[in-house]
Amino acid sequence: MTGSPAGSPTEILDADACWQYLRSSYIGRLAVINGEIPEIFPVNYSVSGDTLFFRTAPGTKLRALLRGAVAALEVDGLNPYATEVWSVVAKGRPEPFDETRMSLPAIDADREPWEAGIKDHLIAISPTELTGRRFAVTPPTRWWPPVDFAADWL
Template sequence: MATPQQQPTSGGTSAETLTEDECWRYLESSYIGRLAVINRAVPETFPVNFVPVNRTLLFRTAPGAKLNALLTSTPVAFETDGLSAYSTEVWSVVVKGIPGQVPDGEAPIDLADPDREPWLPGPKDHLIRITPTEVSGRRFPVHSRTRWWPPLDFSSDWT
């Protein structure tokens, strides 16, 4: 197994380059990510619930801009990230690859797992597979969680 490499970051800490095996372990521990596609020469991102299967990524989608972009077979990028249980370390994995629709009856998994429920309701009749051409990732320590912790959504308090 390859030894991870350290890369300096702008904050003075070192980011560790993940091996491909480590990237897949993180992908297997996650279920939501962001898909970047090119839609009519315009980049767009979409949140998707995904499942890694045999070193590919699978997700369901409905007709629309995302599916139209995916059916062109133009390369896509997918990212998911997370943090350790005590919020002392963060990681990010990027998969670049070629999307393709999985024909009916060839689905190797059941995507009805409750953890894989789409955030947006409605039928998602198209199963898409991303076949990776590149998998990369980084992991690095976090020193002050309050400096990067996502802001709370106070918009519900405004009504």
């Protein structure tokens, strides 16, 4: 982990810490480009080695994924005391699962998506870019009462 710019309470995470957080969760938001429009979908995912896996059904998400454009998976979390927050973004080109060169972790092999329906397509993303940050939760006294931004819109 490395520090962020001077005076900032945000810590920039190294790749090992990013993978640790990705392995500690299983819910994220997948961002894809559908034509020229960004789309974001909640997904539950698994990690095996340095690859992320999730299931999907035919539709907008799958079509966008199979076009070969870079996708991003963002995963966030907080510590048990809700005093520290983290966020990791993994970017890479999605591809269909290939059992000849990929393997799922045994514990996650049968994980099913939360949304009802058959999700026959297993997609893999091996991130080419992995970024993350961690920071302390700011006490509400630092941002309350709300600031009137009306003058900024003029």
